Amino acid sequence: MSDELRLRDECYMQLALEQAELAAQVGEVPVGAVLVQGDEVIASAFNRPIAEHDPTAHAEIQVLRQAGQSQQNYRLCDTTLYVTLEPCVMCVGAILHARIGRLVYAAAEPKMGAVDSAFSLLRDERHFHRMQVASGVLEAPSRELIQSFFRQRRDAKKAEKSS
Numbered sequence: 001m002s003d004e005l006r007l008r009d010e011c012y013m014q015l016a017l018e019q020a021e022l023a024a025q026v027g028e029v030p031v032g033a034v035l036v037q038g039d040e041v042i043a044s045a046f047n048r049p050i051a052e053h054d055p056t057a058h059a060e061i062q063v064l065r066q067a068g069q070s071q072q073n074y075r076l077c078d079t080t081l082y083v084t085l086e087p088c089v090m091c092v093g094a095i096l097h098a099r100i101g102r103l104v105y106a107a108a109e110p111k112m113g114a115v116d117s118a119f120s121l122l123r124d125e126r127h128f129h130r131m132q133v134a135s136g137v138l139e140a141p142s143r144e145l146i147q148s149f150f151r152q153r154r155d156a157k158k159a160e161k162s163s
């Protein structure tokens with residue numbers, strides 16, 4: 001990867017990470033996403049299934065919805081999606097439907113990740129849509145944000161039980 005592309009990826013992933021922090025602040029699993037077209041962020045969102053009472057309210061789905069509305073087009077071919085955690089099966093499906101040009105994620109998700117970890121849906125030969133994928137961009141802060149979120153939640157539960 002060129003230095004220029006790496007810097008660009010880190011810059012946009014930082015914005016996704018800021019979205020993830022907003023999720024943590026309201027008690028949602030901290031995952032954030034931004035969708036970039038050219039040099040413009042056209043959508044940004046964080047994970048909020050609890051607040052929305054919506055199991056599909058993952059960060060990725062929300063940026064696709066926002067961008068579809070603003071572009072008045074459900075195809076988002078020339079965009080790059082930045083997300084702080086490896087997308088799940090549902091989100092990979094939505095990403096394929098949207099024909100996203102490039103996907104960049106930060107941390108791997110061993111249990112649910114559907115790009116490289118639990119499943120490798122994007123590597124499936126049967127897809128007619130080929131997408132560029134990069135991973136590990138700002139991996140450490142993204143992973144740390146999620147781990148500290150679950151650590152705090154565990155500690156809070158323990159405190160509840162012992163009080």
Ligand SMILES: [Zn+2]
Nearest residue numbers: 058087088091
């Ligand atoms: Zn998802």
